Amino acid sequence: MARVVVDVMLKPEILDPQGQAVANALPRLGVSGVESVRIGKRIEIDFAGDADLDRAREIADKLLANPVIEDFTVRVSDGDA
Amino acid sequence: MARVVVDVMLKPEILDPQGQAVANALPRLGVSGVESVRIGKRIEIDFAGDADLDRAREIADKLLANPVIEDFTVRVSDGDA
Amino acid sequence: MARVVVDVMLKPEILDPQGQAVANALPRLGVSGVESVRIGKRIEIDFAGDADLDRAREIADKLLANPVIEDFTVRVSDGDA
Amino acid sequence: MARVVVDVMLKPEILDPQGQAVANALPRLGVSGVESVRIGKRIEIDFAGDADLDRAREIADKLLANPVIEDFTVRVSDGDA
Numbered sequence: 001m002a003r004v005v006v007d008v009m010l011k012p013e014i015l016d017p018q019g020q021a022v023a024n025a026l027p028r029l030g031v032s033g034v035e036s037v038r039i040g041k042r043i044e045i046d047f048a049g050d051a052d053l054d055r056a057r058e059i060a061d062k063l064l065a066n067p068v069i070e071d072f073t074v075r076v077s078d079g080d081a
Numbered sequence: 082m083a084r085v086v087v088d089v090m091l092k093p094e095i096l097d098p099q100g101q102a103v104a105n106a107l108p109r110l111g112v113s114g115v116e117s118v119r120i121g122k123r124i125e126i127d128f129a130g131d132a133d134l135d136r137a138r139e140i141a142d143k144l145l146a147n148p149v150i151e152d153f154t155v156r157v158s159d160g161d162a
Numbered sequence: 163m164a165r166v167v168v169d170v171m172l173k174p175e176i177l178d179p180q181g182q183a184v185a186n187a188l189p190r191l192g193v194s195g196v197e198s199v200r201i202g203k204r205i206e207i208d209f210a211g212d213a214d215l216d217r218a219r220e221i222a223d224k225l226l227a228n229p230v231i232e233d234f235t236v237r238v239s240d241g242d243a
Numbered sequence: 244m245a246r247v248v249v250d251v252m253l254k255p256e257i258l259d260p261q262g263q264a265v266a267n268a269l270p271r272l273g274v275s276g277v278e279s280v281r282i283g284k285r286i287e288i289d290f291a292g293d294a295d296l297d298r299a300r301e302i303a304d305k306l307l308a309n310p311v312i313e314d315f316t317v318r319v320s321d322g323d324a
Contacts, residue, residue, distance in 0.1 A: 001116065007123050014309065018180060019124070021306040022144050024187035029143060031136055035082065035127045039145075042088050042123035043100070046116045055112055062110060063103050063264040064120075066257065069312050095228065099261060102225040106267035144183040147176065150231050163278065169285050181286070184306050191305060193298055197244065197289045201307075204250050204285035205262070208278045217274055224272060225265050226282075 002051035003077040008065045009040035040070075044077070051076045083132035084158040089146045090121035121151075125158070132157045164213035165239040170227045171202035202232075206239070213238045245294035246320040251308045252283035283313075287320070294319045 010016050019037040026034055043064055045056050056074045065072040091097050100118040107115055124145055126137050137155045146153040172178050181199040188196050205226055207218050218236045227234040253259050262280040269277055286307055288299050299317045308315040 009123070009125070014311065017306050017309055018183075021180075021187045022124075022140070022183045024190050024306070025144055025183045025185075026140065027190065028186050029139065031140060033129050033133065033136070034140075035129050036125075037127075037140075038125045040123045040125070042090070042121045043103075044090070044117075044119045044121070046118075048114050048116050052114065055114070058110065059103070059107065059112065059115075059118075063106055063260050063267070066260055068257065095230065098225050098228055099264075102261075102265045102268045104268075105225070105271050106264045108271065109267050144179050144186070147179055149176065171285070171287070184286075184302070187306055188302065191301065193302065195291050195295065195298070196302075197291050198287075199289075199302075200287045202285045202287070204252065204283045205265075206252070206279075206281045206283070208280075210276050210278050214276065217276070220272065221265070221269065221274060221277075221280075225268055 002047045002049070004045045004047065004051050004053060004056040004074060005077045006043040006045065006056060006060045006064055006072055006074050007040060008043065008060070008070050008072045009038060011069060011071055014069050083128045083130070085126045085128065085132050085134060085137040085155060086158045087124040087126065087137060087141045087145055087153055087155050088121060089124065089141070089151050089153045090119060092150060092152055095150050164209045164211070166207045166209065166213050166215060166218040166236060167239045168205040168207065168218060168222045168226055168234055168236050169202065170205065170222070170232050170234045171200060173231060173233055176231050245290045245292070247288045247290065247294050247296060247299040247317060248320045249286040249288065249299060249303045249307055249315055249317050250283060251286065251303070251313050251315045252281060254312060254314055257312050 019039045023037040060072045100120045104118040181201045185199040262282045266280040303315045
């Protein structure tokens with residue numbers, strides 16, 4: 001079994017209101033020093049055999065991310081991240 | 082500026098129907114060999130100064146993850162993941 | 163064409179940290195008087211012919227909601243909601 | 244207590260890959276006749292006193308929806324939807 005991780009984040013120029021809500025809530029927790037919070041998706045794809053990055057990229061492109069508003073990265077999981 | 086990444090995933094024993102939907106859609110793309118797909122959240126927290134893992138953990142615990150159904154990990158971003 | 167709307171919300175006893183983040187951010191907007199905010203999903207299913215509530219319920223049950231942590235309702239859209 | 248419901252959906256011209264994944268998974272469930280599936284957010288805002296639609300609209304505009312890619316509607320809940 002091999003795992004591929006796909007990270008999908010809104011493009012930097014696209015406003016993320018839910019991340020903004022988290023950032024705005026921090027002062028009430030007594031937290032300062034945070035400049036921004038962005039919330040995206042992390043998708044774990046487990047392959048029966050070897051990790052297939054090309055396949056994972058195709059899955060991300062068609063079923064996980066909208067290329068107009070989101071960027072994604074695909075990588076084999078090293079168990080740490 | 083320093084970035085902390087928080088990954089939030091449903092606990093393994095909690096069914097993820099949206100990940101299941103992606104997995105079920107794969108045969109129509111001609112993709113086989115995928116055992117499972119799980120969809121979680123990836124949050125990027127940018128600190129004005131040094132990365133503060135303890136603060137990030139507190140934010141995750143209170144505003145990003147529900148510990149009953151989700152697990153989270155917190156790490157300083159190395160720029161790769 | 164007929165539309166069915168599926169609303170999926172976390173069960174009331176399940177904590178919703180992202181809704182909590184929004185609620186905690188409100189004082190900074192000068193908003194008071196809000197007791198709680200809960201964030202769920204709204205899914206619009208368009209049928210080629212008549213709206214099929216039974217089919218929509220099956221789709222919700224298998225691909226949209228996790229019955230352990232979420233409740234869902236299914237209804238034909240009246241164009242207002 | 245009064246509830247306001249905010250529905251947030253991607254604008255019609257914005258591709259929704261997760262809705263697409265659900266739609267693509269339907270044939271495997273034996274479901275035909277579905278033209279499209281779109282996945283958005285439903286937010287329930289509970290006010291301590293009267294429902295305040297203007298406040299809810301402001302919350303949606305600042306913390307729930309991104310007006311560049313999403314449309315939202317705000318309405319007082321009638322208990323049915």
